[in-house]
Amino acid sequence: MSSQDKGAHDDQQLTRYLLGALPAEEAERLDQLSIVDEELAARLSAVEYDLVDAYVRGEARGEDLARFESFYLSSAKRREKVQFARALLEREGGAATAPATVIRTVVSPAREPGKKPSPRRSGFSPSAFQWGFAGAAAVLMLVAGYLLLDNLRLHRQMSETRARQSEFDRRERDLRSELDQQRTANAQAQQELQRLHGLQSGLDQITAVPLVLLPPSRGVSAMPTVSIRAGTDLLVLLLTLESDDFPVYRVVLRDPANNQVLWRSANMTSTSAGEKKAVSVSIRAGLLKQQNYIAELTGIPARGNPELIGGYSFRAVLK
Amino acid sequence: MKKDWAPTQDAFRHFLDWLDEGVDSGGEKYLEMRRRLSLYFDRKNCLSPDDLADETLNRVARKLQEQGSITDLSPAHYCYVLAKFVFLEYLRGAQPAQTSFEEPAHSAVQTGLSSSPQKDSEAQAREKLHKCLEHCLAQLPEKDRELILEYYRGEQRTKIEGRYRLAERLGLSMNALSIRACRIRDKLEVCLIKCCRET
Numbered sequence: 001m002s003s004q005d006k007g008a009h010d011d012q013q014l015t016r017y018l019l020g021a022l023p024a025e026e027a028e029r030l031d032q033l034s035i036v037d038e039e040l041a042a043r044l045s046a047v048e049y050d051l052v053d054a055y056v057r058g059e060a061r062g063e064d065l066a067r068f069e070s071f072y073l074s075s076a077k078r079r080e081k082v083q084f085a086r087a088l089l090e091r092e093g094g095a096a097t098a099p100a101t102v103i104r105t106v107v108s109p110a111r112e113p114g115k116k117p118s119p120r121r122s123g124f125s126p127s128a129f130q131w132g133f134a135g136a137a138a139v140l141m142l143v144a145g146y147l148l149l150d151n152l153r154l155h156r157q158m159s160e161t162r163a164r165q166s167e168f169d170r171r172e173r174d175l176r177s178e179l180d181q182q183r184t185a186n187a188q189a190q191q192e193l194q195r196l197h198g199l200q201s202g203l204d205q206i207t208a209v210p211l212v213l214l215p216p217s218r219g220v221s222a223m224p225t226v227s228i229r230a231g232t233d234l235l236v237l238l239l240t241l242e243s244d245d246f247p248v249y250r251v252v253l254r255d256p257a258n259n260q261v262l263w264r265s266a267n268m269t270s271t272s273a274g275e276k277k278a279v280s281v282s283i284r285a286g287l288l289k290q291q292n293y294i295a296e297l298t299g300i301p302a303r304g305n306p307e308l309i310g311g312y313s314f315r316a317v318l319k
Numbered sequence: 320m321k322k323d324w325a326p327t328q329d330a331f332r333h334f335l336d337w338l339d340e341g342v343d344s345g346g347e348k349y350l351e352m353r354r355r356l357s358l359y360f361d362r363k364n365c366l367s368p369d370d371l372a373d374e375t376l377n378r379v380a381r382k383l384q385e386q387g388s389i390t391d392l393s394p395a396h397y398c399y400v401l402a403k404f405v406f407l408e409y410l411r412g413a414q415p416a417q418t419s420f421e422e423p424a425h426s427a428v429q430t431g432l433s434s435s436p437q438k439d440s441e442a443q444a445r446e447k448l449h450k451c452l453e454h455c456l457a458q459l460p461e462k463d464r465e466l467i468l469e470y471y472r473g474e475q476r477t478k479i480e481g482r483y484r485l486a487e488r489l490g491l492s493m494n495a496l497s498i499r500a501c502r503i504r505d506k507l508e509v510c511l512i513k514c515c516r517e518t
Binding site for chain 1: 359364395402445452497
């Protein structure tokens with residue numbers, strides 16, 4: 001690889017490659033180099049670890065974040081990397097508090113000797129009584145040191161337990177709210193289906209299968225799967241929105257394996273899905289194979305450039 | 320390597336030598352090529368990247384045995400060419416018999432974290448992951464352990480500054496340091512997956 005080539009593959013480009021955001025031709029070139037070129041393979045690995053770490057630390061933003069959640073997290077292997085990075089980060093958090101404990105433990109006894117009665121202050125010459133007193137003081141200090149250490153350990157355990165408990169509470173709240181949203185959105189999907197069926201009498205013959213997709217989230221959750229039976233005409237995707245910020249939306253269906261666009265929607269407006277808003281699109285079932293897909297949602301502002309909102313990953317299973 | 324067609328011991332030795340290109344790596348080149356191929360298939364969102372990597376290496380070994388030698392392309396390049404064929408077959412759904420595409424890739428860490436909710440709560444699974452992490456860190460030589468913990472410590476600017484200091488202290492270029500850290504992290508990940516699967 002020439003030095004010119006090396007320069008061309010900066011970290012930004014490698015990041016876009018890992019997020020499936022490069023044009024097919026460029027991606028193929030990097031596919032090849034990732035196997036053939038030892039240096040690039042190593043660089044790519046380093047960039048990937050940093051990318052995953054940035055995600056678990058909450059440093060990923062904008063399109064990178066959207067792509068990470070829609071593309072990167074669509075693979076079980078890569079989700080494993082994220083779990084691993086999270087464990088490493090959590091460990092780092094624990095380790096960061098450890099030195100403080102050690103310092104306090106060491107410093108506390110060091111302040112004590114100043115309070116010891118000195119031979120001059122006591123007015124007594126060194127005697128067996130004094131040595132006995134000093135011995136008892138030393139034992140007391142050891143016991144106090146032990147109790148202090150034990151106390152610190154218990155405090156740390158309590159803080160950890162509290163942190164875990166609050167994490168469980170938060171997760172429970174999130175799951176409950178996710179479940180509520182799912183229920184509301186399911187009802188909305190049914191209504192949407194009924195509306196579609198009511199459009200013309202011929203549509204009564206159409207069989208459709210709905211799939212409600214929640215906004216891509218930071219958590220690592222299982223990929224939604226839709227089963228498409230033989231004879232199904234339409235897949236109705238209901239892409240729920242975090243916030244309804246655009247007058248018009250567009251949806252593109254991509255094959256994450258090669259980033260190829262398989263289908264594009266016309267301009268759509270959002271509809272209500274319970275308390276939330278959603279964008280509903282109907283895709284011909286015949287277009288789908290048994291594989292993973294990404295429905296990329298783009299917001300079209302009244303003025304300015306379209307903005308990628310996020311990618312909704314799902315898996316189609318043909319029955 | 321996968322079944323169906325299995326190379327003889329001599330053929331496999333010949334295959335390893337060919338991958339080594341004259342410098343005996345003790346099987347390291349083979350493992351590294353398998354890792355790169357698996358990552359390639361994973362980036363293509365294939366469901367069983369490890370199986371496809373094995374399938375590719377199997378085909379390369381078979382070609383080598385059939386032809387005696389392959390000289391028109393470097394070993395890595397030849398592996399890439401065959402990997403592309405394997406990927407195209409995967410896309411067409413003409414998957415090789417021994418490769419199962421119906422089942423999603425097994426994720427040991429995920430299994431550890433989220434499967435069998437009755438038996439294994441998420442908190443327990445997380446604890447298991449942390450225990451495995453400690454176990455795997457303890458398996459590393461002390462220098463490697465210190466390097467990886469320091470290399471990945473901190474956020475953004477702090478992290479970058481820390482890396483510069485670490486590189487200076489170890490007398491390494493930033494590039495060499497990042498490669499070393501990656502290799503250690505790769506090892507750690509392999510150990511972690513194994514540990515989560517076994518415990």
